[in-house]
Amino acid sequence: MKLGFNLILGGVLTGLVILAGLLAPWLAHFDPVLDADLMNAELPPDATYWFGTDAQGRDVYSRMLYGAQISLTVGIVSQIINTLIGVALGMSAAYWGGWWDDIVNGLTNVMLAIPSLIFALAVMAVLGPGLVSLLIALGLTNWSWTCRIARSSTLSLKSLGYVQAAQTLGYSDTRIMFTQILPNIMGPVLVMATLGMGSAVLSEAALSFLGLGIQPPFPSWGSMLTDARQMIQIAPWTAIFPGMAIFLAVLGFNLLGDGLRDMLDPHMRTRKL
Amino acid sequence: MNAPLLSIDDLHVRFPLSGSWFGRQRRMLHAVNGLSLDLAKGECLSIVGESGCGKSTTALSVMGLQEPTQGSILFRGKPFSGPQAPSRMERAMAAQMVFQDPYASLNPRQTVWQSLAQPLRLHNVTARSELSDRIETVMRSVGLTPEQATRYPHEFSGGQRQRIGIARALILQPEIVVLDEPVSALDVSIRAQIINLLLDLQEEFGLSYLMISHDLSVVEHMSDRVAVMFFGQIVETGPWSAIFSDPVHPYTRRLIATIPDPGAVLGLSREAVVDGPAQAPAGWRFADDGSSAPDVTQEPKPSELVEVAPGHFVRLSRS
Numbered sequence: 001m002k003l004g005f006n007l008i009l010g011g012v013l014t015g016l017v018i019l020a021g022l023l024a025p026w027l028a029h030f031d032p033v034l035d036a037d038l039m040n041a042e043l044p045p046d047a048t049y050w051f052g053t054d055a056q057g058r059d060v061y062s063r064m065l066y067g068a069q070i071s072l073t074v075g076i077v078s079q080i081i082n083t084l085i086g087v088a089l090g091m092s093a094a095y096w097g098g099w100w101d102d103i104v105n106g107l108t109n110v111m112l113a114i115p116s117l118i119f120a121l122a123v124m125a126v127l128g129p130g131l132v133s134l135l136i137a138l139g140l141t142n143w144s145w146t147c148r149i150a151r152s153s154t155l156s157l158k159s160l161g162y163v164q165a166a167q168t169l170g171y172s173d174t175r176i177m178f179t180q181i182l183p184n185i186m187g188p189v190l191v192m193a194t195l196g197m198g199s200a201v202l203s204e205a206a207l208s209f210l211g212l213g214i215q216p217p218f219p220s221w222g223s224m225l226t227d228a229r230q231m232i233q234i235a236p237w238t239a240i241f242p243g244m245a246i247f248l249a250v251l252g253f254n255l256l257g258d259g260l261r262d263m264l265d266p267h268m269r270t271r272k273l
Numbered sequence: 274m275n276a277p278l279l280s281i282d283d284l285h286v287r288f289p290l291s292g293s294w295f296g297r298q299r300r301m302l303h304a305v306n307g308l309s310l311d312l313a314k315g316e317c318l319s320i321v322g323e324s325g326c327g328k329s330t331t332a333l334s335v336m337g338l339q340e341p342t343q344g345s346i347l348f349r350g351k352p353f354s355g356p357q358a359p360s361r362m363e364r365a366m367a368a369q370m371v372f373q374d375p376y377a378s379l380n381p382r383q384t385v386w387q388s389l390a391q392p393l394r395l396h397n398v399t400a401r402s403e404l405s406d407r408i409e410t411v412m413r414s415v416g417l418t419p420e421q422a423t424r425y426p427h428e429f430s431g432g433q434r435q436r437i438g439i440a441r442a443l444i445l446q447p448e449i450v451v452l453d454e455p456v457s458a459l460d461v462s463i464r465a466q467i468i469n470l471l472l473d474l475q476e477e478f479g480l481s482y483l484m485i486s487h488d489l490s491v492v493e494h495m496s497d498r499v500a501v502m503f504f505g506q507i508v509e510t511g512p513w514s515a516i517f518s519d520p521v522h523p524y525t526r527r528l529i530a531t532i533p534d535p536g537a538v539l540g541l542s543r544e545a546v547v548d549g550p551a552q553a554p555a556g557w558r559f560a561d562d563g564s565s566a567p568d569v570t571q572e573p574k575p576s577e578l579v580e581v582a583p584g585h586f587v588r589l590s591r592s
Binding site: 160161162164165167168169170171172175179180183184 | 336337338360361362364365368369370372373374377378379380381382383388391392395396438441442445
């Protein structure tokens with residue numbers, strides 16, 4: 001199978017983010033929180049502080065590595081929650097139809113009508129700031145597209161011979177969904193999950209930027225941007241490097257999702273986003 | 274005559290048509306309109322008709338994939354539809370189905386072995402040795418080797434896939450096999466092989482076939498009896514020899530006229546069978562000669578099946 005350019009570049013960028021997060025304790029030069037030193041505040045990038053230091057004199061490079069952990073956790077965990085909800089609702093709605101389908105469809109449309117960031121903001125306001133509420137908020141608000149994809153894929157499979165054959169062979173509905181339908185809709189669902197990771201990283205940055213996500217002094221790319229905002233003219237490196245990290249991570253997830261889609265679905269190969 | 278294995282009595286299937294939310298009564302699509310059939314043990318009964326005549330809906334009703342609106346289906350005298358219908362697990366031992374499209378009827382993510390072993394496990398065949406025994410046996414009887422069971426469906430040709438589909442239908446040893454256009458998606462050169470295979474299996478396992486087809490030359494090779502369907506009703510039914518040599522209903526005649534070379538199939542000239550006007554018996558007329566598309570939102574006009582020769586019925590109404 002020929003690997004696309006998107007898949008390779010996306011894989012490399014995503015791999016870099018994963019490596020950065022996993023190896024942060026070994027790659028970092030300083031502790032991201034404790035090594036604050038006001039004497040070294042707002043230093044431009046040099047040999048010791050590769051990406052410079054922030055207002056508290058902490059190493060931007062080290063904080064960015066630890067920030068990758070947050071971004072990855074948020075991206076992966078929230079997408080797992082989203083995918084579980086979306087697939088469970090979409091698949092069962094398409095399979096059973098009737099009033100359940102109507103309810104799920106209505107719910108999906110409501111979710112699509114409300115901007116997910118606003119919804120996440122509301123959930124965060126109720127749950128209070130912090131990583132766990134961030135995961136819950138982003139996990140509960142972005143399942144609508146996955147749900148739609150799962151539903152439409154299931155609809156197209158439902159009338160196929162092998163699903164009907166499973167019914168005539170005595171399979172229960174849940175067994176049919178797990179053994180016959182789920183393995184055959186995993187492709188598009190996986191693509192949606194990967195693309196969703198990019199937007200989850202962005203939402204995390206946005207919520208942390210607004211002060212609702214990761215709380216200081218712990219580093220996340222969004223909260224680093226918040227801190228950098230006030231001194232962007234005197235210490236632009238504090239904003240540029242976390243911004244670049246967000247940009248590259250989101251680009252990586254999106255390219256990976258695109259590449260996966262092209263690989264899993266040959267009919268889409270010619271279409272470009 | 275023995276009690277029939279499967280007995281369909283006055284089957285109606287209607288589908289609601291969308292688009293009338295306010296006030297008016299919902300319009301219905303009448304797919305099957307009072308169909309009655311008996312299938313005897315070891316018999317092959319073919320239902321023929323054009324697409325949309327309700328023959329596939331009938332097959333789905335028999336399989337329990339489509340709930341009848343009205344009427345009953347009995348298997349060995351016990352209800353096979355409606356509230357007293359058996360569970361999916363019990364039903365699976367009675368009737369299985371071979372699907373039309375061999376490219377859509379096998380799960381692409383499962384090896385043949387998995388496709389055959391899963392239903393067996395579900396029906397409490399769990400011992401490894403018995404599993405492989407039964408899978409080997411069924412693979413051999415459909416003309417494949419047991420080693421081929423480790424492969425995925427995409428590694429097989431259309432004809433081989435249809436053999437796997439047949440193997441899956443037989444794995445639980447059902448009594449009735451519903452064949453939904455079993456060869457129409459296959460190459461002409463493969464068709465004869467599959468037809469012969471189905472005939473061999475019928476003899477070997479004493480199967481009863483309910484075959485759905487639009488291709489009369491296939492029907493001719495396989496069936497003991499033929500039921501011609503038009504607009505959800507049987508318009509003519511009888512032993513295949515009677516239907517082919519002495520078709521009464523104008524719709525049956527036109528179907529036979531579509532066989533490219535009836536001489537080769539029937540040993541008759543086309544003229545002898547289908548030329549000349551269709552003659553209804555004295556005192557009767559054809560309620561609907563099937564020459565124009567029916568209005569499927571209306572019920573058909575009243576008519577009845579009249580026995581014109583022993584076992585040969587034609588749909589007529591009194592003139």
